[in-house]
Amino acid sequence: MAERTRVVLKSGKDQSLRRFHPWVFSGAIKKIDGPSREGELVDVYDNQNEFLASGHYQQGSIAVRVISFKPVETDQPFWDQKIANAWSLRAKLGLVANPQTNVFRWVNAEGDGMPGLIVDYYGGVAVIQMHSIGMHRNLDAIVESLKRAAGDRLHTIYNRSESTLPDKPGITGKSGFLLGNRERGEVLENGYRFNVNWVEGQKTGFFIDQRENRKLVGEYSTGRKVLNMFGYTGGFSIYGMGGGADLVHSVDSSGKAIDLTRKHAELNFPGDARHEAFAEDAFRYFKNMKESYDLIILDPPAFAKHQNVLNNALQGYKRLNQRAFEAIAPGGILFTFSCSQAVSRENFRKSVFVAAANARRKARILHQLSQPPDHPVSIFHLEGEYLKGLVMEVE
Numbered sequence: 001m002a003e004r005t006r007v008v009l010k011s012g013k014d015q016s017l018r019r020f021h022p023w024v025f026s027g028a029i030k031k032i033d034g035p036s037r038e039g040e041l042v043d044v045y046d047n048q049n050e051f052l053a054s055g056h057y058q059q060g061s062i063a064v065r066v067i068s069f070k071p072v073e074t075d076q077p078f079w080d081q082k083i084a085n086a087w088s089l090r091a092k093l094g095l096v097a098n099p100q101t102n103v104f105r106w107v108n109a110e111g112d113g114m115p116g117l118i119v120d121y122y123g124g125v126a127v128i129q130m131h132s133i134g135m136h137r138n139l140d141a142i143v144e145s146l147k148r149a150a151g152d153r154l155h156t157i158y159n160r161s162e163s164t165l166p167d168k169p170g171i172t173g174k175s176g177f178l179l180g181n182r183e184r185g186e187v188l189e190n191g192y193r194f195n196v197n198w199v200e201g202q203k204t205g206f207f208i209d210q211r212e213n214r215k216l217v218g219e220y221s222t223g224r225k226v227l228n229m230f231g232y233t234g235g236f237s238i239y240g241m242g243g244g245a246d247l248v249h250s251v252d253s254s255g256k257a258i259d260l261t262r263k264h265a266e267l268n269f270p271g272d273a274r275h276e277a278f279a280e281d282a283f284r285y286f287k288n289m290k291e292s293y294d295l296i297i298l299d300p301p302a303f304a305k306h307q308n309v310l311n312n313a314l315q316g317y318k319r320l321n322q323r324a325f326e327a328i329a330p331g332g333i334l335f336t337f338s339c340s341q342a343v344s345r346e347n348f349r350k351s352v353f354v355a356a357a358n359a360r361r362k363a364r365i366l367h368q369l370s371q372p373p374d375h376p377v378s379i380f381h382l383e384g385e386y387l388k389g390l391v392m393e394v395e
């Protein structure tokens with residue numbers, strides 16, 4: 001392993017790596033010995049020349065994303081092992097060959113020891129989303145490993161990294177089919193049917209991370225009037241109907257999302273008049289709303305993509321939740337979520353607390369929700385715990 005570029009850290013900046021945190025920030029670097037090419041595999045040393053980790057170099061605030069805390073070569077067997085490990089965890093979770101659910105996250109970046117790589121699985125289709133040049137440079141090997149790990153459970157691979165890879169010169173081939181050419185398909189989640197378009201849909205096509213929280217909504221829906229706010233393709237709505245809701249209203253500002261929601265309602269509950277969908281802004285809907293709901297779901301898009309807009313994001317959560325507390329019927333159940341990585345569980349809870357206080361409504365927390373186990377979080381990298389939810393009973 002001679003002559004690999006060495007990244008040497010400033011004195012005292014080695015602690016987080018020793019605790020297996022997978023990022024090296026540019027400010028921690030004392031010097032770089034050797035060429036520092038975008039996406040290249042480099043070795044990280046402490047100030048005393050002790051080896052700490054190998055990872056992908058990239059210019060920017062996160063300068064190295066660690067892929068191993070032992071010296072490694074990123075050859076085909078290396079990727080085979082990593083991807084196979086990720087697949088076998090999903091098998092252990094009962095998600096592979098499950099007759100009720102064929103949608104899951106196969107690779108969850110840091111949570112699977114592969115910073116910069118997301119792979120979602122849609123019943124035979126792998127959708128890749130890369131966030132780092134290092135992963136992009138290893139695309140061919142990763143694709144090969146996906147095929148080897150899944151065997152005949154994989155017929156299509158689509159790379160969807162156009163919007164997630166940083167803009168750097170010479171980086172081409174960010175999106176496109178790498179196996180097969182199917183653009184959309186029907187998938188099953190807990191027995192419910194959804195159409196997913198992995199080429200055009202949001203993220204990789206579907207919000208897989210809400211699977212278990214949707215199930216819980218189903219359990220609380222019996223005999224309730226449900227409002228699914230920020231519904232996207234209506235995941236929560238379908239579970240609400242399945243759970244025996246009296247009525248389910250889905251709201252999203254995107255007309256396309258509302259069309260898909262109507263389709264999904266028809267697909268799962270043909271001719272069922274309990275469901276209605278509205279293409280409207282959430283705040284406007286709250287303002288003009290006529291119905292009284294006793295189960296409300298708030299699942300807005302990430303309000304804070306970066307730490308520096310954190311305060312605005314917390315204000316946003318407060319305002320939104322306040323509207324819901326003001327509107328919800330006595331004894332109602334509120335499911336409220338934040339998927340902003342920059343917003344901590346504590347801060348999110350505080351925003352919701354201020355919202356309830358402002359609305360003069362008493363609320364009790366019944367559940368504290370998170371992401372499902374196919375979105376694992378490294379204990380050394382709690383930033384990976386991005387999805388936070390509260391279920392409250394509102395007096």
Ligand code: SAH
Pocket residue numbers: 206207210230231232233234235236251252253254257280281282283299300301
């Ligand atoms: N709950 C969904 C995922 C929600 S993603 C699921 O389970 O699949 C967030 C959604 O909020 C997107 O579909 C987006 O179109 C919608 N959205 C964004 N801003 C909005 C606004 N101001 N009012 C209503 N919907 C909005």
